[in-house]
Amino acid sequence: MSMPKDKRAQIYRERVKALQPKSKASGMCVRAFFVGGLICCIGQLIRDFGEKALKLTGNDLSTFTCVVLIFLGALTTGLGIYDRIAKFAGAGTSVPITGFANSMTAPAMEYKKEGFISGLGTRLFSIAGPVLTYGVAGSVIVGLLSLIFH
Amino acid sequence: MPACKRKGERTVFFERKPHIVSAASIVGDMEGAGPLGALFDKILQDDTWGESSWEKAESKMFEAAARMALDKTGLSTGGLHCLLGGDLLNQLITANYAARELSVPFFGLYSACATLTEALLLAGMLIEGGFLGNAACVASSHFSAAERQFRYPLEMGVTAPPTAQRTVTGAGALVLRGDAPSPCDPFQSVCVAGGTIGRVVDMGITDMSNMGAAMAPAAADTLRAHLRDSGKSLMDYDAVITGDLGKFGTKMLIELCDSEGLHIEEKHMDCGNLIFAPGQGADCGGSGCGCAPVVLGAHLLQMLEDGIWNRILFLATGALMSPVSNLQGESIPGIAHAVILERVRA
Amino acid sequence: MKYVIVFLVGGAICVIGQLLICYTRMTTARILVAFVLAGIVLTALGVYEPLIGFANAGASVPLTGFGYTLAKGAIDGARQNGVLGAITGGLEASSGGVAAAIFFAVSGALAFSPKTKK
Structure with a gap:
């Protein structure tokens, strides 16, 4: 009891850290691996379809693949399926580009109750915003650096 | 005066x-x-x-x-x-x-x-x-x-x-x-006999998905203060019931109390642990303002009314968090107010 | 064989994300940013392009691939158009994906409403 408050708090935090249940990393990783790998294979199927059936090449082919995957991500989010797969697959659904689509569709759906401007329009970017912000800023930095080093 | x-x-x-x-x-x-x-x-x-x-x-x-x-x-x-x-x-x-x-x-x-x-x-x-x-x-x-x-x-x-x-x-x-219940009231013999005001207690937990750990020290603090102020011991209570510590918060509360020689484990229940069954997808238990009142009103008061218990200490616990302060790096303070619920013979 | 490699590499990249979630308790929002930035850095270092050549969709579908698209666009833009190209290149290359994400998110929000989760 005579222990200073900060010391007691620190001991408590250490106990919490030691005792708190850990997520079962091995199981989660296996599931993330399978679902993530599967989504990539679906991406490859779309790409092969674009290449062979639609005769797309180069950037158009990449964009086509990306757009179709994003459509599928948004659609399964709307149908309420994506978050259920995510509960099972963890990063296996967050890391692929479909997760990016999910992170924009989910807040857009959620906040449309607060109106189209301040709700849907603003909050659409509440999770994906930083991805675009730092992604675009990063690409400009890399572009400028490439001018210096080449 | x-x-x-x-x-x-x-x-x-x-x-x-x-x-x-x-x-x-x-x-x-x-x-x-x-x-x-x-x-x-x-x-x-x-x-x-x-x-x-x-x-x-x-x-x-x-x-x-x-x-x-x-x-x-x-x-x-x-x-x-x-x-x-x-x-x-x-x-x-x-x-x-x-x-x-x-x-x-x-x-x-x-x-x-x-x-x-x-x-x-x-x-x-x-x-x-x-x-x-x-x-x-x-x-x-x-x-x-x-x-x-x-x-x-x-x-x-x-x-x-x-x-x-x-x-x-x-x-x-x-x-x-304030006056005696009328004969058709659902509860005839349950009263609030007193209570202990909580303090805001913060042990520096910052994880918003670990509220049980953030609240447990507040529950321990109020329980300790209650026993000291009232001169009562755990023997005077049939149960000590917290609001929504959940599985892990309960574990931390029991550990905190044990370290001070207060062995509450046998008398302790938590509304957050009572409301969901295993396999319902809420493995760490329930939380929220609504948890304590629905469990108290639907279940615990009846235990007193039926005479299964005579006196319980009911401590609802709150994690006073805000997404704003959490993003600014603040930890999550907790608070617990206790009330003594007693069975009185009509 | 191609699909086996796609599966293995794509799965492995997701496992890295899962390990970060499990061991650092990193939030999903941070994971997304970290992966895009990692893709940009690896592309700038010249590592990611060979990986795309090897694993195709296994490397382009994860968000690191989005980082690759951004960085590659900026580098190509810089090569062709100097400073202006360095600024426009990233968004130009990824414009399809960004526009699609915005459009489908808005459409999804108009068509569907969120449901309580069990």
Whole structure:
């Protein structure tokens, strides 16, 4: 009891850290691996379809693949399926580009109750915003650096 | 000038011992499918309850629970002296909009999930002091409204860490009376005998998905203060019941108490652990302002009424977190207010 | 064989994300940013392009691939158009994906409403 408050708090935090249940990393990783790998294979199927059936090449082919995957991500989010797969697959659904689509569709759906401007329009970017912000800023930095080093 | 009724540092005992004469609880379907399902007054199969938003649905639940509890004891809103209550949403919108509809004298309270015992303790003091003849204490929470305010949009694919608790969709109301219960009141022999005011206790937990750990030290602090102030021991209580520490918070509370020689494990229960069954997808238990009142009103009060218990200490615990302060690096303070609930022989 | 490699590499990249979630308790929002930035850095270092050549969709579908598209666009733009190209290149190359994400998110929000989770 005579222990200073900060010391007691620190001991408590250490106990919490030691005792708190850990997520079962091995199981989660296996599931993330399978679902993530599967989504990539679906991406490859779309790409092969674009290449062979639609005769797309180069950037158009990449964009086509990306757009179709994003459509599928948004659609399964709307149908309420994506978050259920995510509960099972963890990063296996967050890391692929479909997760990016999910992170924009989910807040857009959620906040449309607060109106189209301040709700849907603003909050659409509440999770994906930083991805675009730092992604675009990063690409400009890399572009400028490439001018210096080449 | 009568002497101050405070005992010790922050404990009070009531002479009038306000009776809890009725209770009402409304819950969502997942809570209804839990172990206490049969005991709730109303289970909503559709948790929007026909409203256009979760917030409106929660407010409707709050209002309906209050009306239902008043009905059971034959009180009209006009006969109610004061409504005390709150919820989790910003600016207390659930309680405020419900109070707008009820149009009764109203104190809006916020202690996160400790709101119910804050209301009970204050209502007890107001009745004891002779300022009110009766009062209603109401608290509520809604899973979907809480998710969008504190965490992620519902359809966002995220996995919750194993310490995360599930916000209970529920509203619970209790009606207190200064005079003796009338013969048709649901509860004839349950009273609020006193309580201990909580302190804000912060051990520096910052993880928003580990609220049990953030609240446990507050519960231990209030329990310790209560026993010291009152001169009572654990032997005087049939049970010590916390609000929503959940599985892990319970573990930390027991460890904290054990380290001070208070062995509460056998007498301890937690509303958050009672409301969901294993396999319901809420493995760490329930949480939220609505958790304590629906479990108390639907289950625990009946245990006192039936004479299975004679005296319990009820500590609802609140994690006073805000997404804003959390993003600014602040830790999560906790608070626990305790009330003594007793069986009195008529 | 191609699909086996796609599966293995794509799965492995997701496992890295899962390990970060489990061991650092990193939030999903941070994971997304970290992966895009990692893709940009690896592309700038010249590592990611060969990986795309090897694993195809296994490397382009994860968000690191989005980082690759951004960085590659900026580098190509800089080569062709100097400073202006360095600024426009990233968004130009990824414009399809960004526009699609915005459009489908808005459409999804108009067509569907969120439901309580069990």
